[in-house]
Every structure is written in structure tokens, then in C-alpha cells.
Amino acid sequence: MNExxxxxxxxxxxxxxxxxxxxxxxxNNKDCKISIHVLHSSLDEADVSLIDKVVKQYGGExxxxxxxxxxxxxxxxxxxxxxxxxxxxxxxxxYLPEHIERVLYLDxxxxxxxxxxxxxxxxMTGYMFAAADDYIEVLGGLPVIxxxxxxxxxxxxxxxxCKYVNAGVLLINLEYLRKAVTTEEIITMIEEFxxxxxxxxxxxxxxxxxxxxxxxxxxxxxxxxxxxKWEDLTPGIPAIIHYGGVFKPWKDYYYTYCNxxxxxxxxxxxxxxxxxKELYDKYAAM
Numbered sequence: 001m002n003e004x005x006x007x008x009x010x011x012x013x014x015x016x017x018x019x020x021x022x023x024x025x026x027x028n029n030k031d032c033k034i035s036i037h038v039l040h041s042s043l044d045e046a047d048v049s050l051i052d053k054v055v056k057q058y059g060g061e062x063x064x065x066x067x068x069x070x071x072x073x074x075x076x077x078x079x080x081x082x083x084x085x086x087x088x089x090x091x092x093x094x095y096l097p098e099h100i101e102r103v104l105y106l107d108x109x110x111x112x113x114x115x116x117x118x119x120x121x122x123x124m125t126g127y128m129f130a131a132a133d134d135y136i137e138v139l140g141g142l143p144v145i146x147x148x149x150x151x152x153x154x155x156x157x158x159x160x161x162c163k164y165v166n167a168g169v170l171l172i173n174l175e176y177l178r179k180a181v182t183t184e185e186i187i188t189m190i191e192e193f194x195x196x197x198x199x200x201x202x203x204x205x206x207x208x209x210x211x212x213x214x215x216x217x218x219x220x221x222x223x224x225x226x227x228x229k230w231e232d233l234t235p236g237i238p239a240i241i242h243y244g245g246v247f248k249p250w251k252d253y254y255y256t257y258c259n260x261x262x263x264x265x266x267x268x269x270x271x272x273x274x275x276x277k278e279l280y281d282k283y284a285a286m
Contacts, residue, residue, distance in 0.1 A: 002031065002032040002033070002117045002120075002121070003032065003033045003034075003035070004029065004032045004033070004034045004035070004104065004116070004117065004120055005035050005037060005096075005100050005102065005103040005104065006025065006034060006035065006036050006037065006103070006104050006105075006106060007037045007038075007039065007089060007092055007096075007103045007104065007105040007106070007172075008021070008036065008037070008038055008039070008105070008106060008108060009038070009039040009040065009088040009089055009105075010038060010040055010043070010051075010108055011040060011041070011042055011043070012042060012043060012047055014108045015043075015047060015050055015051060016284070017108040017109060017250070018038075018051060018108045019050070019051060019054045020111070020280070020283045020284045020286075021106060021107075021108055021109075021110050021111065021112070021283075022036065022051070022054045022055060022058075023054060023283040023286045024110075024111045024112040024113065024279075024283045025106070025112040025116075026054075026055075026057075026058035026060060027058075027112075027283070028112050028113060028114055028115065028116075028236075029112070029115055029116060029117065031115075031117075032117055033060075034058070034060045034061075035060065035061045035062075035063065036051070036055050036060055036061070036062050036063070037063045037065065037092070037095075037096055037103065038051060038062065038063070038064045038065065039065050039067055039088040039089070039091075039092060039095060040064070040065070040066060040067065040088075041066065041067045041068065041088075043064070043066075048062070048064045065095040065096075067088050067091065067095070087190065087200055087201045089105045089167070089170060089172070089201065090183075090186050090201045090204065090205065091183045091186065091187075092105070092172065092174070093172075093174050093177050093178050093183065094183040096174065098178075100174055101173070101174055101175040102120075102124065102171065102172060102173055102174055102175070103171075103172050103174060104116070104119075104120055104169075104170070104171050104172075105167070105169070105170040105171075105172060106168070106169060106240075107168035107169070107242065107244065109168075109242065109243045109244060109248060110168065110169070110240060110241065110242050110243070111240075111241045111243070111276075111279055111280055111283060112239065112240055113233070113235070113236060113237070113238060113239055113240065113241055113279065114235060114236030114237065114238070114239035114240075115236065115239065116221070116239055116240065119171070119216065119220075119221055119239070120171065122171070122214070124171070124173040124176070124214060126176075126212075127173060127176070127212055127213065127214040128172070128173050128176050128177050128180060128209055128212040128213070129165075129170055129171065129172055129173065129205065129209060129212060129213045129214070130170075130171035130173075130213070130214040130215075130216050131165035131166060131167060131169060131170050131171070131205075131213055131214075131215070131216060131222070132165060132166060132169060132215065132216040132217065132218035132221050132222035133163045133164070133165060133166070133215065133218045133222075134163075134164050134165055134166035134202075135166065135224055135227075135244065135245065136154070136164060137163045137164055138218055138224070138227060139226075139227075139261075153196055153198060153203070154206065157206070157207040157210075158206055158207065158210050159210075162210045162211075163215065164206050165202075165205070165206060165213055165215065166202065166218075166222055166242070166244065167201065167202035167205050168222060168242050168244055169216070169221055169222040169240055169242065170205075171214075171216075180212075186204070189204055189208055190204060193207065219238060220237070220238050220239050220240070221238070221239055221240045222240055222242050223238035223240065223241050223242065224241075224242055224243075224244055224245075224247060225241065225243060225247050225249075225258060225272065225273050225276040225277075226247060226258050226261035226262070226273065230272055231271060231272060232271060232272065232275065233272055233275035233276060233279060241276055241279070241280075243276070243280065249276065249277040249280040249281065250280070250284065254277060255273070258273045
């Protein structure tokens with residue numbers, strides 16, 4: 001049986017979305033033994049038990065790691081656009097046991113729609129991370145806020161031939177990462193970049209480690225509902241749907257933000273956006 005180590009980082013407000021992700025993950029990877037590793041700074045025993053109940057329902061194992069509030073530095077606390085828990089994924093090597101050689105980090109606003117074991121087991125020789133192109137790369141010059149401002153900062157740090165990746169789906173080669181850098185060095189980097197980190201540690205990942213990132217196929221492993229490649233949602237395709245940014249299916253404004261992107265592509269129908277929401281609602285109801 002394939003073994004998957006999955007990493008999530010959450011707070012109390014995101015427990016329902018975390019559990020929705022887990023339902024979809026286990027439901028579509030029944031031939032795998034799955035261990036869930038949760039990084040957090042504020043969950044109590046009752047909170048963790050809510051997640052553990054879902055994990056045990058599928059025969060998985062849950063491991064909880066509490067990160068001290070100041071562990072990611074002062075810069076993380078000052079950035080208010082996202083919770084500081086988003087920084088925790090780059091510190092995971094400090095908390096996960098040494099025998100775990102790789103782990104797949106998943107954002108909590110994700111639905112797993114198919115098998116991920118092939119992606120999980122890809123050859124990562126010479127790479128610290130594997131990730132897919134971010135929406136500012138896929139959508140190009142479209143008015144994605146704050147894509148224009150972000151693009152200028154990206155170009156400052158990343159060579160033109162390197163594409164900026166999205167860290168919502170991040171396969172981490174822990175064995176390599178532990179040898180190459182320490183968590184203290186990563187925290188120092190966070191402080192040094194400061195307010196240039198528009199998208200938190202995702203920016204840091206790209207600015208510092210772009211040469212050590214293996215690029216995944218975004219259309220399979222990190223697909224936003226407003227992308228245009230797939231007209232219909234089918235089992236396994238795409239394998240991972242990411243409701244990143246403003247495209248949250250549990251929000252009333254989901255269609256408000258999706259519709260302008262649909263209109264920009266005349267051949268694109270609303271069907272996939274509908275199906276993506278229906279799929280999310282299915283697992284959220286479990």
C-alpha cells in the first residue's frame with residue numbers, strides 16, 4: 001500500500017474547511033495509507049479532536065504539532081492579509097519526525113478529486129520542492145488583484161525564464177531541505193524580505209528557492225475553477241482543485257468573482273465553475 005504524509009496548517013476558523021479537504025483526500029485515495037500532520041499555533045484538544053474524528057473515520061493517523069506564536073518572526077505577525085499559519089509549512093522540517101523524507105502540503109481551500117500517489121512519488125532528486133505555476137502565470141495579464149503589483153516584485157527576484165509557483169500544493173523534499181537550510185535561516189529570510197512578501201512564504205519560496213523547484217502540471221495538480229483547460233469536471237481530472245484567492249465556494253461572492261473570468265474567454269462556459277462548487281458542497285456536507 002502506498003503511504004502518503006500530508007501536511008496542513010490551520011486555525012480554529014478553518015477547521016470546517018480542513019475537514020472538507022480531508023474527506024475529499026481520503027475518499028479519492030482509498031488505496032493509500034494516509035498520515036495527516038497538522039501545524040497550528042492555537043488549537044486546543046477539542047479542536048484537534050474534530051479533525052481527528054474525520055481522519056479516524058477513514059483509518060488514517062493524525063499528528064498534531066503546536067508552533068509557538070512567535071516562531072515565524074515579527075514580519076509574519078505584521079502581515080494581516082493571510083493568517084500567520086501560512087508561514088508554518090516552510091518550518092515543517094523542524095516538527096516532523098526525521099524518518100519522514102517527504103510531505104505534501106495542501107491548503108485548506110482545496111478539494112482532492114483523484115489519486116495523488118503518482119504525483120506524491122515523483123523523482124525529486126536535486127529538488128527541494130515541487131509545485132505548479134501560480135494563477136498570475138496561468139492567467140497572464142488578466143486583472144487579477146493584486147497580480148500587477150505582484151508581477152513587478154516577482155520580476156525583481158526571479159529570472160524571466162522561471163515561472164512563479166503557487167504554494168497551495170507543495171511537495172516538500174524534507175531529506176534535501178534539512179541538509180540545505182535551517183528553519184532559523186528561513187525565519188531570518190522572512191524578516192529580511194519584510195513587507196515585500198505580498199503572498200507570505202509563497203513569495204519567499206519563489207524568491208529564494210526558484211532554482212530548486214520542480215514544476216508540476218497545474219491543469220492536473222493545482223487547478224483553479226476559473227482556468228479554461230477543462231470544460232467538464234470528471235473523476236480524477238483535475239486531481240486537485242484549488243479554490244484559491246477570492247474563489248471561495250462557501251462564500252456568497254463565489255460567482256461574483258468567477259463570472260468576469262468566464263466572460264473573458266468566450267469559449268468558456270460556466271459549467272466547470274458550477275461543477276467545482278457542487279463538488280465542494282458534496283464534501284462539505286459529509
